[in-house]
Amino acid sequence: MSEDPTLLDEQIEQFLGHLYDCAPELLKAGDLARRFAALIRGDDDAGLEQWIEDATNSELASLAAAIGRDIAAVRGAITKPWSTSPGEGQINRLKTIKRQMYGRSGYPLLRNRLLAAA
Incomplete structure (x- = not known):
């Protein structure tokens, strides 16, 4: 899949606009998910701690809490080239x-x- 996941067609943009109007908390969750994906890919230098802080009061709070409990392992998985x-x-x-x-x-x-x- 070589397409850029951030590029959306017009129909999807309209659907998301309507969805975000109905459930504004999903806008924040979507933004946090995109930021987390950028962290995993290494595209974002904002920092894992900042992401956890921002996600604490969102729909992704349980994910942020789990990452916070073992932040050293998550940081290692993101920054190290090794894989199992x-x-x-x-x-x-x-x-x-x-x-x-x-x-x-x-x-x-x-x-x-x-x-x-x-």
């Missing part, structure tokens, strides 16, 4: 094979299936 994606992918593959085998044989068959799939 390869490990998570292997775990997902293992669990998928294990679910397919539910009720069949035991560990030896699971081991053989994993080695055969590798």
Whole structure:
């Protein structure tokens, strides 16, 4: 998906305008969500602490509280280039094979299936 998510067509703009008129708190939540996405992408230098402070009295208050409880981990996930994606992918593959085998044989068959799939 190469389209810029901030570019909206006229029909969507009208819908959002009507929605924000009916529920103004969604305007603030939408702005906070866009700012958070920019933080994750590294496009915004405003700071995570400022986002948490701004989100505390909004529809995203529970997300802000959860991020605030473990802010060091969130900051690390945003700023560090490392990822656990390869490990998570292997775990997902293992669990998928294990679910397919539910009720069949035991560990030896699971081991053989994993080695055969590798």
